[in-house]
Amino acid sequence: MQVTVKLFAFFREGRFKEEEREYPEATTVSDVVEGLGIDLDKVGITMINSRHCKFETLLQEGDNLAIFPVIGGG
Amino acid sequence: MSLAARLREKSPDNVLLFADALILAEQCNVELLKVEQTALEHNIWPERYLRHRDIFSPAQQHQLLVSTVAIIGCGGLGGQVFEELIRLGVGRIIAIDPDCFAAHNLNRQLLCTVEELGKFKVQAAVKRARSVNPATQVTPFAQSFSADIHEEVRQAQVVIDCLDSIADRHELAGFCRTSRIPLVHGAVEKWFGQIGVQEKNNLIKELYRQIPPQDKITIPSVLSCTVAAVASLQVAETIKLLLNLDSPLRDNWKSVDLLSCEIEELGPRP
Numbered sequence: 001m002q003v004t005v006k007l008f009a010f011f012r013e014g015r016f017k018e019e020e021r022e023y024p025e026a027t028t029v030s031d032v033v034e035g036l037g038i039d040l041d042k043v044g045i046t047m048i049n050s051r052h053c054k055f056e057t058l059l060q061e062g063d064n065l066a067i068f069p070v071i072g073g074g
Numbered sequence: 075m076s077l078a079a080r081l082r083e084k085s086p087d088n089v090l091l092f093a094d095a096l097i098l099a100e101q102c103n104v105e106l107l108k109v110e111q112t113a114l115e116h117n118i119w120p121e122r123y124l125r126h127r128d129i130f131s132p133a134q135q136h137q138l139l140v141s142t143v144a145i146i147g148c149g150g151l152g153g154q155v156f157e158e159l160i161r162l163g164v165g166r167i168i169a170i171d172p173d174c175f176a177a178h179n180l181n182r183q184l185l186c187t188v189e190e191l192g193k194f195k196v197q198a199a200v201k202r203a204r205s206v207n208p209a210t211q212v213t214p215f216a217q218s219f220s221a222d223i224h225e226e227v228r229q230a231q232v233v234i235d236c237l238d239s240i241a242d243r244h245e246l247a248g249f250c251r252t253s254r255i256p257l258v259h260g261a262v263e264k265w266f267g268q269i270g271v272q273e274k275n276n277l278i279k280e281l282y283r284q285i286p287p288q289d290k291i292t293i294p295s296v297l298s299c300t301v302a303a304v305a306s307l308q309v310a311e312t313i314k315l316l317l318n319l320d321s322p323l324r325d326n327w328k329s330v331d332l333l334s335c336e337i338e339e340l341g342p343r344p
Binding site: 008010012017041043044052069070072074 | 147152235243260261286296334
């Protein structure tokens with residue numbers, strides 16, 4: 001299935017801003033995150049089609065997945 | 075002669091010169107803040123706020139002068155927020171930070187100067203207010219945000235999160251929810267930041283799913299321009315809360331990217 005993955009802030013460094021990617025059925029949000037070499041501990045908000053989602057949420061064909069990092073500095 | 079009568083006498087064109095405000099405070103033995111508040115009550119603009127005249131009504135500027143805001147963390151974001159709030163005319167600021175300045179703060183923390191190295195950040199804030207806006211009443215706490223100062227912080231109409239610890243942010247957000255005080259959140263790293271306002275929702279819990287274990291905590295690199303941009307957005311939200319103006323950020327947040335010049339569209343509503 002095709003999923004549009006959007007990365008934000010420093011998650012874009014050495015990766016991409018937005019990409020249409022191919023994934024097998026039953027792929028979860030955490031599968032995508034880990035597949036991109038991103039540590040789950042560094043992930044803040046994740047959204048599918050502009051709605052908050054969990055790491056274990058299953059992706060569907062045509063979904064837009066947005067991944068934001070934890071930003072903690074003051 | 076009453077303060078109001080003296081103000082009218084000194085301000086025939088409805089502008090109170092800064093020098094006259096200082097003289098009146100001394101002559102009438104009242105605080106400078108009281109002189110400015112009274113002037114605005116009579117539609118007289120203190121000179122220092124003259125360039126707000128087409129933005130705020132005298133009543134709105136007066137509202138800022140009678141407001142109390144708490145800044146939790148007086149480093150990068152907190153120092154910049156503090157500077158902007160004193161220039162805006164927020165009457166009372168509760169400034170909380172346990173730390174002293176170190177040389178690695180010089181790249182981005184506005185209140186950090188070579189002569190302030192080794193000194194408490196909140197003391198630098200007091201000094202800065204005295205030199206920029208001596209009418210501001212600053213209540214400094216050279217300590218972490220903790221239960222012993224909860225009562226003091228409850229006097230604030232808005233609390234501003236300028237912390238750098240996720241655990242502390244969770245604690246502060248819980249306090250603000252219980253106390254029903256709006257929390258203006260900001261955070262920065264490298265070229266990036268985020269800004270949000272928690273009123274009724276659980277914004278901080280959404281943004282920070284978990285408190286990282288001690289061994290996973292890293293110290294982020296941050297640019298001064300990122301700090302200034304995010305802090306300014308926090309101040310803009312603070313003004314809107316104090317003056318009860320609408321904002322799309324209430325119970326919402328935005329991602330700020332100075333590298334791509336993007337402020338991410340709304341949508342991530344928890």
